[in-house]
Amino acid sequence: MDILSDELSRARAQGAVFSVLHQVRPWGLRFGGRRPLTAHILLEGTGFIVRAGADPIPLQPRDVVLATAGTPYEIVSEVGAPTVPIGAAREKPLSAKDLDGPADALVMCGAYVLSGSVGESLLQSLPGIAIVAGRDQDPAHAAAIDLLAAEARATDSGQQALLDRLLDVNLVYALRAWWRSTDAAPGWYRALGNPPIRSVLEQLHADPALDWTLPAMSRAAGLSRAAFAAQFARVVGVPAGRYLTQLRMRRAEDALSRTDLTLAAIAGSVGYSNEFAFATAFRRHHGISPGRWRGNLKR
Incomplete structure (x- = not known):
C-alpha cells in the first residue's frame, strides 16, 4: 500500500493550471490567499514572495511555491514593484508572439482541490508558504518542471490537459521534498x-x-x-x-x-x-x- 498515493486519492487531490504569465520587469502579481492550496512555479526569471509582516523571500528559476489559504501575498520582480490582482493579469491571454518576445519572467499558477478530512490533514502539514527550491529538486522533479516549462511555451492542442496532469505530478514531488525538509511532516x-x-x-x-x-x-x-x-x-x-x-x-x-x-x-x-x-x-x-x-x- 502506497500511503501517499492513497491519501492523495482519498483527498481527491487534483490540480488545474489557471495562468501562464509572461512578465516584463517591473512586474507584480497579487493573490488574496483564499484558495486552499495554490502552486506557483517560476519557470523563468527571478522574483520575491512578499507578505505583510514577513521578510521578502527571494525566488530563483524553477522554484516551486505552495501557498495555503490565509494571508494575502504578492509575487513580484522586486520588492516595491507595482502589483495587479491575478484576475486582472489573467485577462490578457498569452499569444505565440508573447512567448517569442523578450521577457524577464514566465510564471505559472495553478490551484489544487483537496476534500474531506484527509485533504485537511494534508493542508495542515504545510505552512502558509512552502518553497521547494529548484536547486534542491531531485532529478525527476527537475525533469517534470522542464516538461512544464516546455508545455507552457507550446501551442499544440491538449495543452491544458498536459499542464494540469504535470501540475499533479509536481504536487507529489513537492510534498515529498517539503516533508523531507521539515519536522512538521505527517506522522505516517x-x-x-x-x-x-x-x-x-x-x-x-x-x-x-x-x-x-x-x-x-x-x-x-x-x-x-x-x-x-x-x-x-x-x-x-x-x-x-x-x-x-x-x-x-x-x-x-x-x-x-x-x-x-x-x-x-x-x-x-x-x-x-x-x-x-x-x-x-x-x-x-x-x-x-x-x-x-x-x-x-x-x-
Missing part, C-alpha cells in the same frame, strides 16, 4: 523510514477493517507489545490505537459523503461490529452522530 510520512512501523501502517491503510488489536499490530511489526507501542507513538506522534481510530473515521467520512451505503455497511467496512458501535465511536470523535453528519452535508 515520518514513519516510512522505520521499516517495522511502515509495515504496520501500510497494512492498516490497506485494510483498516481487520481486527487490529495492539497485540496484532505488534506481531505485524515483529516487535514486542511494549516496544511497538513506544516506537509507534514516538515515530508517528500518536498512539497506535488513536491512529487507527482516526484512520477509520476518515474512511467513514469518505463513505458517508460519497456513497449511499447504510450505516451498518459503513460500520463493517471500517472495522466496527455493528452500526451502534460505529455510531458511538463516530460521536465520540466528531461530537455528532454519523446520520446527522451525513444529513448536514446535504443541506
Whole structure:
C-alpha cells in the first residue's frame, strides 16, 4: 500500500493550471490567499514572495511555491514593484508572439482541490508558504518542471490537459521534498523510514477493517507489545490505537459523503461490529452522530 498515493486519492487531490504569465520587469502579481492550496512555479526569471509582516523571500528559476489559504501575498520582480490582482493579469491571454518576445519572467499558477478530512490533514502539514527550491529538486522533479516549462511555451492542442496532469505530478514531488525538509511532516510520512512501523501502517491503510488489536499490530511489526507501542507513538506522534481510530473515521467520512451505503455497511467496512458501535465511536470523535453528519452535508 502506497500511503501517499492513497491519501492523495482519498483527498481527491487534483490540480488545474489557471495562468501562464509572461512578465516584463517591473512586474507584480497579487493573490488574496483564499484558495486552499495554490502552486506557483517560476519557470523563468527571478522574483520575491512578499507578505505583510514577513521578510521578502527571494525566488530563483524553477522554484516551486505552495501557498495555503490565509494571508494575502504578492509575487513580484522586486520588492516595491507595482502589483495587479491575478484576475486582472489573467485577462490578457498569452499569444505565440508573447512567448517569442523578450521577457524577464514566465510564471505559472495553478490551484489544487483537496476534500474531506484527509485533504485537511494534508493542508495542515504545510505552512502558509512552502518553497521547494529548484536547486534542491531531485532529478525527476527537475525533469517534470522542464516538461512544464516546455508545455507552457507550446501551442499544440491538449495543452491544458498536459499542464494540469504535470501540475499533479509536481504536487507529489513537492510534498515529498517539503516533508523531507521539515519536522512538521505527517506522522505516517515520518514513519516510512522505520521499516517495522511502515509495515504496520501500510497494512492498516490497506485494510483498516481487520481486527487490529495492539497485540496484532505488534506481531505485524515483529516487535514486542511494549516496544511497538513506544516506537509507534514516538515515530508517528500518536498512539497506535488513536491512529487507527482516526484512520477509520476518515474512511467513514469518505463513505458517508460519497456513497449511499447504510450505516451498518459503513460500520463493517471500517472495522466496527455493528452500526451502534460505529455510531458511538463516530460521536465520540466528531461530537455528532454519523446520520446527522451525513444529513448536514446535504443541506
